[in-house]
Amino acid sequence: MTFEIPFGPQHPALEEPINFMFKIEEERVIDVKTRLGYVHRGIEKIAESRNYQQLVYLSERICGICSFAHTLCYSQTVEELLGLEVPERAKFIRTILAEMERIQNHYLWLGLTAKEMGFETLFMYAWRDRETIIEMLDMISGKRVNYGVNTIGGVRRDIAESTIERIEKSLEYLEKRAEHYTRVCTKDPSILKRTVGVGILRPREARALCAVGPTARASGIARDVRADEPYAAYGEIPFKVVTYRGCDVASRMYVRIDEIKESIRIIRYALKKMPEGPIRVKVPTRVPEGEAVSRVEAPRGENLHFLKSNGSDKPERWKIRAPTLANLLSLCRMLIGVNLADVPVVIAGIDPCIACAERVALIDAKTKRREIWDGKDLWRYANEWYRRKYGF
Amino acid sequence: MVSEEIWILIEIFLFPGFLFLFSLAFFTEWFDRKIVARFQNRYGPLHVGPKGILQPIADFFKLLSKEDITPRAADKVPFRLMPILLLTLAIAPLFCIPIMGSNGLISFEGDLVLIMFIMSLMALLVFIGGWASTNRFGTIGSIRAGLQMFAYEIPMNLSMIGPAISAGSLSVSKIVEWQINGVWNVLIQPVGFAVLTICLMAHLQRIPFDIPEAESEIVGGWLVEFSGKKLALIRLANDFEFVLASSLMASLFLGGPYGPWYISLITYLAKFLLCAFILSNLRAAFARYRIDHLLTGAWKYLTPLALLQVCLIKAWGI
Numbered sequence: 001m002t003f004e005i006p007f008g009p010q011h012p013a014l015e016e017p018i019n020f021m022f023k024i025e026e027e028r029v030i031d032v033k034t035r036l037g038y039v040h041r042g043i044e045k046i047a048e049s050r051n052y053q054q055l056v057y058l059s060e061r062i063c064g065i066c067s068f069a070h071t072l073c074y075s076q077t078v079e080e081l082l083g084l085e086v087p088e089r090a091k092f093i094r095t096i097l098a099e100m101e102r103i104q105n106h107y108l109w110l111g112l113t114a115k116e117m118g119f120e121t122l123f124m125y126a127w128r129d130r131e132t133i134i135e136m137l138d139m140i141s142g143k144r145v146n147y148g149v150n151t152i153g154g155v156r157r158d159i160a161e162s163t164i165e166r167i168e169k170s171l172e173y174l175e176k177r178a179e180h181y182t183r184v185c186t187k188d189p190s191i192l193k194r195t196v197g198v199g200i201l202r203p204r205e206a207r208a209l210c211a212v213g214p215t216a217r218a219s220g221i222a223r224d225v226r227a228d229e230p231y232a233a234y235g236e237i238p239f240k241v242v243t244y245r246g247c248d249v250a251s252r253m254y255v256r257i258d259e260i261k262e263s264i265r266i267i268r269y270a271l272k273k274m275p276e277g278p279i280r281v282k283v284p285t286r287v288p289e290g291e292a293v294s295r296v297e298a299p300r301g302e303n304l305h306f307l308k309s310n311g312s313d314k315p316e317r318w319k320i321r322a323p324t325l326a327n328l329l330s331l332c333r334m335l336i337g338v339n340l341a342d343v344p345v346v347i348a349g350i351d352p353c354i355a356c357a358e359r360v361a362l363i364d365a366k367t368k369r370r371e372i373w374d375g376k377d378l379w380r381y382a383n384e385w386y387r388r389k390y391g392f
Numbered sequence: 393m394v395s396e397e398i399w400i401l402i403e404i405f406l407f408p409g410f411l412f413l414f415s416l417a418f419f420t421e422w423f424d425r426k427i428v429a430r431f432q433n434r435y436g437p438l439h440v441g442p443k444g445i446l447q448p449i450a451d452f453f454k455l456l457s458k459e460d461i462t463p464r465a466a467d468k469v470p471f472r473l474m475p476i477l478l479l480t481l482a483i484a485p486l487f488c489i490p491i492m493g494s495n496g497l498i499s500f501e502g503d504l505v506l507i508m509f510i511m512s513l514m515a516l517l518v519f520i521g522g523w524a525s526t527n528r529f530g531t532i533g534s535i536r537a538g539l540q541m542f543a544y545e546i547p548m549n550l551s552m553i554g555p556a557i558s559a560g561s562l563s564v565s566k567i568v569e570w571q572i573n574g575v576w577n578v579l580i581q582p583v584g585f586a587v588l589t590i591c592l593m594a595h596l597q598r599i600p601f602d603i604p605e606a607e608s609e610i611v612g613g614w615l616v617e618f619s620g621k622k623l624a625l626i627r628l629a630n631d632f633e634f635v636l637a638s639s640l641m642a643s644l645f646l647g648g649p650y651g652p653w654y655i656s657l658i659t660y661l662a663k664f665l666l667c668a669f670i671l672s673n674l675r676a677a678f679a680r681y682r683i684d685h686l687l688t689g690a691w692k693y694l695t696p697l698a699l700l701q702v703c704l705i706k707a708w709g710i
Contacts, residue, residue, distance in 0.1 A: 005529075121432045344609055
């Protein structure tokens with residue numbers, strides 16, 4: 001019996017609206033179609049009418065969870081256009097906050113995946129521990145989610161000497177918990193049953209489909225922007241890129257738990273080696289003409305910002321490629337052949353963040369031609385459609 | 393003469409009849425929720441009544457007052473009948489369980505078979521309810537419910553037959569009496585007790601066997617189209633099933649009520665709560681299994697173990 005099962009845009013297992021149409025044969029997925037576009041916000045279009053300083057705040061709101069990665073990426077792009085050198089201390093603070101965000105995101109992911117597996121207890125525990133790191137971020141920046149720390153030319157808030165001790169203490173706790181979760185996730189038979197060998201993405205496929213972040217690293221590909229093309233202070237901090245060769249959800253889980261431990265080590269090192277000095281430099285409002293690209297390893301994977309300036313105080317084009325968009329192709333590959341019961345776990349496995357990934361792209365069903373529309377085209381199309389329909 | 397009739401009415405409606413059973417069902421839900429919440433480092437129900445003890449009642453009345461929707465495509469008669477039948481069937485076997493003294497309200501030779509039969513019927517009703525809702529998630533959920541029944545039904549019944557063989561009677565009251573004079577069955581049939589516990593978890597559709605509901609996969613499965621009064625009745629029926637499961641464990645394996653009248657009630661409640669605690673504890677400790685995991689597990693391990701237990705009882709002659 002072949003079923004068509006819709007999964008989303010509203011579904012208890014998905015926090016964000018995306019639609020998967022599964023073709024099911026005896027609980028096994030034989031085909032999947034994805035549909036995006038439910039939360040398109042037109043951020044790239046808005047950007048063309050805002051100045052560079054305002055865009056820092058806009059970029060922070062691309063994604064709630066990796067807000068720091070987006071601002072970091074954006075700031076780096078503008079700094080490159082300006083030919084600006086950021087103070088050393090600012091670079092270290094950026095590194096520390098980026099890693100804290102990674103810890104926060106990975107705990108969130110662990111909890112969500114546990115919930116998809118139907119393991120409520122692990123979900124509650126992981127989110128309780130996530131609270132510790134969020135409190136630290138709150139202490140440094142004054143906010144729990146959108147920190148507002150990054151700015152063009154440095155950071156807005158310093159890490160005071162007095163807070164370091166508290167950060168160290170919470171890191172110790174988090175490290176202990178991460179050890180505990182490693183033990184739980186490698187030993188618990190019900191977790192192993194649900195994750196080992198589920199949602200396979202072979203290294204060759206991962207490379208061909210351009211998987212990024214923990215998804216790629218769980219397929220044995222050591223792809224990490226922090227190591228490949230160091231930004232902020234990553235060049236001065238020794239750390240290892242975590243890879244696993246299992247290619248399944250279990251490996252994605254272990255990669256993330258090990259990355260938590262690695263991040264804790266990075267933060268400790270950075271806190272110790274943080275140089276004194278200013279945390280930001282003054283920047284001009286106008287940006288010289290040019291193009292720049294910046295890459296940042298967000299918790300979910302590689303984050304890419306492209307900026308084209310025309311010499312005014314507003315950018316001409318700002319292109320964002322969030323990690324989820326890069327991983328969607330791999331996700332569709334992973335989902336085929338998976339049991340219906342494993343679908344939520346596999347989807348959660350790439351840590352999707354749909355709102356980041358939404359762009360307008362039209363695909364002609366007959367000719368398979370793909371074209372990207374901008375606002376003018378949409379406006380023209382809307383007018384034509386109404387003219388045709390109502391004879392305006 | 394008249395006083396005897398009044399006594400019977402009190403037994404049926406107040407104690408240990410409807411009033412007591414309803415309170416017990418609501419209390420058990422609260423107990424379960426609170427225990428699981430404590431395991432998960434949460435508070436659980438807190439506001440309605442002392443320590444939130446009235447929360448299940450509040451939830452029940454809230455659901456009763458909600459809009460009751462019957463989907464246009466649903467098979468109306470079974471869809472509407474299913475919650476009522478489920479509740480009735482969940483309450484009925486509880487009258488056979490001895491709560492105070494060693495006799496149930498209704499007790500006859502063979503009532504254990506009736507309980508087994510009604511428990512199978514409940515699983516079938518779940519299947520019918522999900523199927524009648526004609527929702528795609530409901531259909532998948534009900535198929536899963538049917539498959540799940542094939543997995544746990546046989547080992548569950550086998551492990552319930554164990555105490556009956558050793559007591560030489562198919563009546564729950566007789567089994568309880570036999571244990572009062574001899575030893576608790578859990579001491580001589582530990583494997584049967586373990587198998588029964590696992591199978592009851594599957595029968596109650598609790599984590600790790602909430603496969604037919606599986607909120608994160610199929611949005612509530614067979615429950616998806618039920619709302620308002622129907623959902624309230626189904627949830628109440630689930631509470632009664634939970635009471636039935638814990639009572640069965642307590643009376644078949646832990647000796648049931650013991651002693652003069654009020655002490656027997658206290659012993660029953662203590663054993664009952666112990667069993668409810670075991671079931672709640674297990675719920676907090678696992679991730680959900682897949683339906684194929686459950687089926688292979690049940691046929692590979694549970695059924696042979698239950699059979700082995702029955703053989704051992706026969707071999708030892710106890």
